[in-house]
Amino acid sequence: MATKPGLLTDWPWKPLGSFKYIILAPWAMHSFYSLATKGKNELDFTNLLILPFLLSRALHNQIWISISRHRTAQGKNRIVDRGIEFEQVDRESNWDDQILLTGILSYVISSTVSATSTLPAWRTDGAVITALLHAGPVEYLYYWLHRALHHHYLYSRYHSHHHSSIVTEPISSVIHPFAEHIAYFLLFAIPLLGTLFNGTASLASLFGYITYIDLMNNMGHCNFEFIPKWPFSIFPPLKYFMYTPSFHSLHHTQFRSNYSLFMPLYDYIHGTTDKSTDALYESSLERRPESPDVVHLTHLTTPESVFHLPVGFASFASRPQESKWSTCFMWPLSWLSVMLSVIYDGTFLVERNLLGKLKLQTWTVPRYSIQYALKWQGQGINTLIEEAxxxxxxxGSKVISLGLLNQSEELNRSGGIFIERYPKLKTKVVDGSSLAVAIVLNSIPKGTTEILFRGALSKLAFAIVSALSHHGIQVATFYETEMLKLSATTEEGEVVVSKSYTQNVWIVGDGLSKDEQLKAPKGTLFIPFSHFPPKKARDDALYCHTPSMIAPPSLRNLHSCENWLPRRAMSAARVAGILHALEGWDVHECGASVFDVDKIWEAAIRHGFRPTTISK
Incomplete structure (x- = not known):
């Protein structure tokens, strides 16, 4: 929102929320009706192409943002080092509003201007006139409109909303108040209406011009430079007719320079070109990919999680992953990604963060949870983890933390097999089990003397029970077999079989059923130690998040959620990897080894990490 929102700031269909697309339904239905009832010679191809064209624009933008996020995470040719946050993602989540506006105006023009119904596929004279009208009136008028928008009156009421994004993403280009978009559409209508009224318009010139605007807008708002030097060397005047991402990036960091739309010519004519333009372009091109200090290795979970990656749908990734009706329409692509993942042979970078001088990256194994459960996939998955x-x-990374099932005991003995294979490994491998134990212990209400333990037995389960016994808390279980196995690991305290299920605190792992949850008394606190949260069967009980902590404010560029965790929450394994690097602990925490629980908890609190709240 602008600092002092002016008239027509909000989009007219804002109250409709995610149902805003319904405003195009009457127009689209009319087009389909025409297609079904009219003969081939009577069809209005301009009208019929509007809806497919709008869908192609949305896909075009999505491709740009995915590529941009991946490249800026790598660090190669990155322009600005600052990151984006959840606030920016929320502010830019309505980037498709301008596509809806284009659709409405296109349908109106198609219905009122008879010349649109008989347009040819191509006319050379129309394409030339469109280019000339853009280079002349559109670019020049935009330059002065843009300068006017930086006057304090208009800036505070409108344009400051766009400039809230210091570090831009491709979709930042279309984040403006409604009134500002109207002004831009009037400008961009000059070539479109001009060629329509002089009879030189074609389908290619109309749809091609809007595609050109999208292309240049997206390109200019990328936070990485990729335009090579050789075109400017071959034709030096090109620098006046085509901008680059670094050229426009300076406008977002310096504010009072580089006002041009796509052609820097008018900035050079009027002396508003930033003095560091050429230097920033050169330095950005020479910038090499970053080497992370800490790597967190995760993997895909549900088929829909491919869209939840930071390089996927921005607004989807900024909220805890949950089942939504809209994702049902994406299942063909989701399952196609599952099939393709079988042949993808390398991890990929999805996110970068900064904590002080510590450079953090998240890498993803292109395999889904269901594939981790298949024994014949185990060797291939272990190979991918080993290569990472x-x-x-x-x-030169200091630490790599194994997230989710990458630390499975059945798969690789909690990472232990990799340490055995590479005893001289300088990078420390961390599974986060000690911090997970600490989080579970500190989630138990003070004064608790007995808990009920239920879940698949594992290294983490044994460590938790041992720690509980050490703290004098009696552990009860459902089954006698569990009791015997857990008792063998405790040095003090006892493990008993529960018969009454009166415990108000349950520590649960994988395998907790709905029937078992129903045995708990009202108000029971369920504390999971599993990687994945249990399916909630009670509305009258409390459920903690899976072992995780809230990141300190100093951790930057955090704009996506770890699947089902709340914003700024990080899994225990991810936090543990960061702590090992911050503290300089030169030891592995994987395989059979467990780190000092009290020591890692104290370090987490000291570095600003905080426990997550109760899950709703």
Whole structure:
């Protein structure tokens, strides 16, 4: 929102929320009706192409943002080092509003201007006139409109909303108040209406011109430079007719320079070109990919999680992953990604963060949870994890943390097999089990003397029970077999079989059923130690999040959620990897080894990490 919102700031269909697309329904239905009832020679191809064109624009923008996020995470050719946050993602979540506006105006023009119904596919004279009208009136008028928008009166009421994004993403280009978009549409209508009224318009010139605007807008708002030097070397005047991402990036960091739309010519004519334009372009091109200090290795979970990645749908990734009706329409692509993941043979970078001088990256194994459960997939998955560990070691990373099922005991003995294979590994491998134990212990209400333990037995389960016994808390279980196995790991205290299920605190892992949850008394606190949260069967009980902590405010560029965790929450394994690097602990925490629980908890609190709240 602008600092002092002016008239027509909000979009007219804002009250409709996610149902805003319904405003195009009457127009689209009319087009389909015409297609079904009219003969081939009577069809209005301009009208019929509007809806497919709008969908192609949305896809075009999505491709740009995915590529941009991946490249800026790598660090190669990055322009501005600052990151984006959840506030920016929320502010830019309505980037498709301008596509809806284009659709409405296109349908109106198609219905009122008879010339649109008989347009040819191509006319050379129309394409030339469109280019000339853009280079002349559109670019020049935009330059002065843009300068006017930086006057304090208009800036505070309108344009400051766009400039809230210091570090831009491709979709930042279309984040403006409604009134500002109207002004831009009037400008961009000059070539479109001009060629329509002089009879030189074509389908290619109309749809091609809007595609050109999208292309240049997206390109200019990327936070990485990719325009090579050789076009400017071959034709030096090109610098006046085509801008680059670094050129426009300076406008967002310096504010009072580089006002041009796509052609820097008018900035050079009027002396508003930033003095550091050429230097920033050169330095951005020469910038190499970053080497992370800490790598967190995760993997895909549900088929829909491919869209939840930071390089996927921005607004979707900024909220805890949950089942939504809209994702049902994406299942063909979701399952196609599952099929393709079988042949993808390398991890990929999805996110970068900064904590002080510590450079953090998240890498993803292109495999889904269901594939981790298949024994015949185990060797291939372990190979991908092993290659990631070796790559982190080669790149000089201090720590690599194994997230979710990458630390499965059945798969690789909690990472232990990799330490055995590479005893001289400099990068420390961390599974976060000690911090997970600490989080579970500190989630138990003070004064608790007995808990009920239920879940699949594992390294983490044994460590938790041992720690509970050490703190004098009696552990009860459902089954006698569990009691015997858990008792063998405790040095003090006892493990008993529960018969009454009166415990108000349950520590649960994988395998907790709905029937078991129903045995708990009202108000029971369920504390999971599993990687994945239990399916909630009670509305009258409290459920903690899976072991995780809220990141300190100093951790930057955090704009996506870890699947089902709330904003700024990080899994225990991810936090543990960061703590090992911050503290300089030169030890592995994987396999059979467990780090000092009290020591890692104290370090987490000291570095600003905080426990997550109760899950709603």
């Amino acid at each position: 560990i070796i790559e982190a070691d080669v790149r």
